[in-house]
Amino acid sequence: MSEPIEEFRGRARAWLNQNMPPLSPAAWDRRAEGRRAVERDLQRRVWDGGFAGICFPAEYGGLGLAPEYQDVFSDESAPYDMPFTFNLPTFSILAATLVDFGTHEQKLRHLPAILKGDELWVQFLSEPSGGSDLAGCLTRADRDGDVFVLNGSKIWSSGAAESDYAMCLARTNWDVPKHRGLTIFILKIHQPGVKVEQIRQVDGSMEFCQEFFDDVVVPVTDVVGEIDDGWTVATRLLTHERSAVGGHSKYISGRSIGHDPSNDDDNTIVQLVRDLGLEQDRHARQLVAEAQVRQMVSRALIDRVSRGIAAGAASPASGAILKLFLATGVMRRTEIGLDIAGEVAAAWPVQEPHTPGQIMSEMSLWRQGISLGGGSNEIQRNIISERVLGMPREYAADREIPYRDVKRTGG
Amino acid sequence: MTPLLDDRVACAAVELDLTEDQAFFAQTTRKFLAAECSITAVRALESSDDGFDRDYWRRGCELGWTSMLVSEADGGGSLSDHGILDLVLVAEEMGAAVAPGPLVPVSVVASTISAHGSPAQKRTWLPGLLSGELIAAWVSGDGAIVEAGAQADVFLVTVDGEQRIVAAADATISPLVGLDLVRRFARVEISADAGEPIGGDGERELQIAVALQSAETCGAMQRIFDVTLEYMADRYSFGRPLSSYQALKHRVADNKMHLEASHAIATAAARAIAEDAPDANEVVSAAKSYIGAIATELIQDCVQLHGGIGVTWEHDLHLYLRRATVNRATYGTPTEHRERIAATIVGAA
Ligand SMILES: Cc1cc2nc3c(=O)[nH]c(=O)nc-3n(C[C@H](O)[C@H](O)[C@H](O)COP(=O)(O)OP(=O)(O)OC[C@H]3O[C@@H](n4cnc5c(N)ncnc54)[C@H](O)[C@@H]3O)c2cc1C
Numbered sequence: 009m010s011e012p013i014e015e016f017r018g019r020a021r022a023w024l025n026q027n028m029p030p031l032s033p034a035a036w037d038r039r040a041e042g043r044r045a046v047e048r049d050l051q052r053r054v055w056d057g058g059f060a061g062i063c064f065p066a067e068y069g070g071l072g073l074a075p076e077y078q079d080v081f082s083d084e085s086a087p088y089d090m091p092f093t094f095n096l097p098t099f100s101i102l103a104a105t106l107v108d109f110g111t112h113e114q115k116l117r118h119l120p121a122i123l124k125g126d127e128l129w130v131q132f133l134s135e136p137s138g139g140s141d142l143a144g145c146l147t148r149a150d151r152d153g154d155v156f157v158l159n160g161s162k163i164w165s166s167g168a169a170e171s172d173y174a175m176c177l178a179r180t181n182w183d184v185p186k187h188r189g190l191t192i193f194i195l196k197i198h199q200p201g202v203k204v205e206q207i208r209q210v211d212g213s214m215e216f217c218q219e220f221f222d223d224v225v226v227p228v229t230d231v232v233g234e235i236d237d238g239w240t241v242a243t244r245l246l247t248h249e250r251s252a253v254g255g256h257s258k259y260i261s262g263r264s265i266g267h268d269p270s271n272d273d274d275n276t277i278v279q280l281v282r283d284l285g286l287e288q289d290r291h292a293r294q295l296v297a298e299a300q301v302r303q304m305v306s307r308a309l310i311d312r313v314s315r316g317i318a319a320g321a322a323s324p325a326s327g328a329i330l331k332l333f334l335a336t337g338v339m340r341r342t343e344i345g346l347d348i349a350g351e352v353a354a355a356w357p358v359q360e361p362h363t364p365g366q367i368m369s370e371m372s373l374w375r376q377g378i379s380l381g382g383g384s385n386e387i388q389r390n391i392i393s394e395r396v397l398g399m400p401r402e403y404a405a406d407r408e409i410p411y412r413d414v415k416r417t418g419g
Numbered sequence: 420m421t422p423l424l425d426d427r428v429a430c431a432a433v434e435l436d437l438t439e440d441q442a443f444f445a446q447t448t449r450k451f452l453a454a455e456c457s458i459t460a461v462r463a464l465e466s467s468d469d470g471f472d473r474d475y476w477r478r479g480c481e482l483g484w485t486s487m488l489v490s491e492a493d494g495g496g497s498l499s500d501h502g503i504l505d506l507v508l509v510a511e512e513m514g515a516a517v518a519p520g521p522l523v524p525v526s527v528v529a530s531t532i533s534a535h536g537s538p539a540q541k542r543t544w545l546p547g548l549l550s551g552e553l554i555a556a557w558v559s560g561d562g563a564i565v566e567a568g569a570q571a572d573v574f575l576v577t578v579d580g581e582q583r584i585v586a587a588a589d590a591t592i593s594p595l596v597g598l599d600l601v602r603r604f605a606r607v608e609i610s611a612d613a614g615e616p617i618g619g620d621g622e623r624e625l626q627i628a629v630a631l632q633s634a635e636t637c638g639a640m641q642r643i644f645d646v647t648l649e650y651m652a653d654r655y656s657f658g659r660p661l662s663s664y665q666a667l668k669h670r671v672a673d674n675k676m677h678l679e680a681s682h683a684i685a686t687a688a689a690r691a692i693a694e695d696a697p698d699a700n701e702v703v704s705a706a707k708s709y710i711g712a713i714a715t716e717l718i719q720d721c722v723q724l725h726g727g728i729g730v731t732w733e734h735d736l737h738l739y740l741r742r743a744t745v746n747r748a749t750y751g752t753p754t755e756h757r758e759r760i761a762a763t764i765v766g767a768a
């Protein structure tokens with residue numbers, strides 16, 4: 009018998025109040041150096057308090073409770089600084105995929121370590137040659153007895169420089185069509201043969217990384233799922249990603265899903281209206297309300313689609329609807345923010361970081377990132393039209409031929 | 420080619436998870452509408468005065484259309500604990516069929532009389548409204564156009580948060596010509612001292628009207644979305660189906676997203692009313708401002724995807740476009756409902 013949910017809520021509230029620092033924009037700056045170290049410590053506190061991994065299996069360090077408990081904990085944690093970075097991608101994508109496909113040993117080795125805050129994970133999926141066409145991956149893993157030897161390059165992996173492990177997609181068979189020769193590996197990031205370079209993003213942050221693999225040795229025991237059947241694992245991983253980004257993963261703890269302040273930009277919009285004295289401006293009032301409506305619709309949509317998927321009434325691919333709604337919502341809301349902000353989006357005082365004008369304008373610089381990461385809007389639209397609605401699939405020139413014969417970028 | 424929409428595909432209910440009773444109720448209404456008001460029948464009502472057949476309405480009432488918001492003690496009754504959750508199913512089916520009938524005004528007025536009426540008011544009006552013998556209309560604010568105003572036997576009049584019940588004999592009524600082929604409106608003048616006071620302040624009334632209207636628009640959108648999807652699979656251009664073109668697939672995907680979002684917020688609005696949620700006004704206004712604006716866009720896009728046939732009188736698309744446009748314009752425009760939301764966030768204007 010689980011603890012009655014209201015008792016759980018009371019216990020969580022008291023514990024959070026005693027142990028977690030309050031949330032503030034300064035505390036939560038995606039560009040701040042050392043933020044990940046802070047979050048590891050925060051996650052450790054959550055673990056020590058007995059609230060880590062609420063929906064993860066108890067056998068591997070979680071609490072094995074129903075999603076309602078996670079919801080309650082997330083509600084209660086709203087006022088506090090939380091280890092948001094762990095939510096995405098570590099908990100909701102990579103640990104989730106490990107729960108589904110990992111061997112008992114893999115899970116024992118990594119899940120408790122993740123929940124204690126010792127391991128941050130990232131995804132090594134996209135490559136310089138392309139991210140949308142994920143199965144067109146060129147990084148190779150060649151079998152040599154009990155190990156594979158990895159060569160190639162991954163890119164756009166967020167946070168890799170400060171993380172510990174990756175799930176890495178690599179080609180293990182070039183003589184079969186592209187989806188049938190892929191394998192997913194657990195890869196320790198900081199080890200001989202792996203070079204990690206940071207890439208500066210539009211807003212100045214250094215989240216993006218590129219990795220170069222030079223004869224990296226990976227034991228066969230680090231294969232997730234079956235050899236050459238990595239596409240099955242990758243597909244599940246992407247489903248987890250869509251639910252996480254769309255907002256309905258049970259593995260997410262807290263109300264934000266990573267270093268993405270987009271959930272906060274409604275407050276920022278309201279703040280802007282107040283700061284600029286636009287409360288009585290007809291146009292501004294319409295825009296504030298429109299942003300608010302978007303958020304209310306978004307919550308209702310997440311509820312509808314998650315219940316639909318859970319009940320089998322909607323296809324699991326419907327998560328793409330949530331991702332598309334979120335990304336197009338961010339596009340619209342940043343536009344609204346810029347419209348209201350006027351010139352305070354262009355320049356701000358030296359001594360006052362994090363003015364609403366600055367937050368809004370930087371959010372707007374960054375806005376297409378959300379429409380690209382985790383599968384672009386165009387790819388979500390392909391998924392909705394083809395897999396949710398059953399419209400004809402796009403012509404693909406690379407179907408049913410051995411991957412070594414497929415035409416690629418650069419010849 | 421006569422692209423009639425009579426072969427109705429099953430319409431996805433606003434609620435994904437209905438109780439067995441609700442599913443049965445929705446299905447009964449769907450079958451009834453399929454039998455009684457085919458598109459041909461709806462078109463035939465265009466030239467009628469009332470826009471609906473009285474006998475059809477009475478039989479709809481027998482199915483429970485007007486009893487869901489009336490308490491059992493007053494002769495009504497609902498399937499779930501909250502009649503609004505049942506009634507939105509009817510509204511959605513009516514939208515899918517662009518069916519005639521004064522569902523919104525009768526529901527609003529019957530609900531107010533049941534909630535606030537004196538025993539005499541209840542005795543006088545409820546049995547007739549429940550059976551379909553009588554029609555009611557809601558005059559919300561001075562000078563607003565009144566749905567079913569010329570058909571009504573009784574009016575609920577709401578001005579500045581005060582409400583009265585007025586018999587049609589005490590009103591001056593001028594029928595209007597409307598965009599929807601079967602939905603009738605009128606201007607109604609009522610002197611300040613006519614009728615008798617009744618409780619309520621018009622907020623609940625607006626919530627109910629908007630929730631029903633939103634569900635109806637969702638039904639209409641869903642129907643047109645489904646029909647367009649089928650059409651695109653059947654129609655060929657340059658040797659392949661329209662549905663195989665990525666530029667079009669992506670628009671359909673966006674429409675699907677808006678459709679699901681509309682269903683979601685329509686459901687949220689009905690639930691907020693049922694639960695008497697503190698933010699019910701806000702959720703209802705969110706539903707209206709989102710659905711009101713998106714529905715006409717979505718249906719217009721479906722017209723575009725049909726090509727020339729889409730802008731003909733012969734094709735049924737325009738019946739749905741008319742309904743969605745009228746629903747957008749009545750019981751507060753999206754802009755007016757956004758203003759209500761703004762007032763809760765940054766204070767009254
Ligand atoms: C913020 C952010 C975080 C990210 N984090 C990670 C990460 O942690 N790990 C990781 O591996 N990757 C990550 N990515 C990479 C991301 O998955 C890719 O950027 C994305 O999949 C697009 O791939 P690409 O950049 O190679 O663009 P391309 O695939 O070259 O696409 C270019 C453009 O063409 C469009 N396009 C491509 N194919 C089609 C098609 N079939 N139909 C219609 N349009 C198409 C795309 O939508 C896009 O607009 C991240 C990206 C961002 C922006």
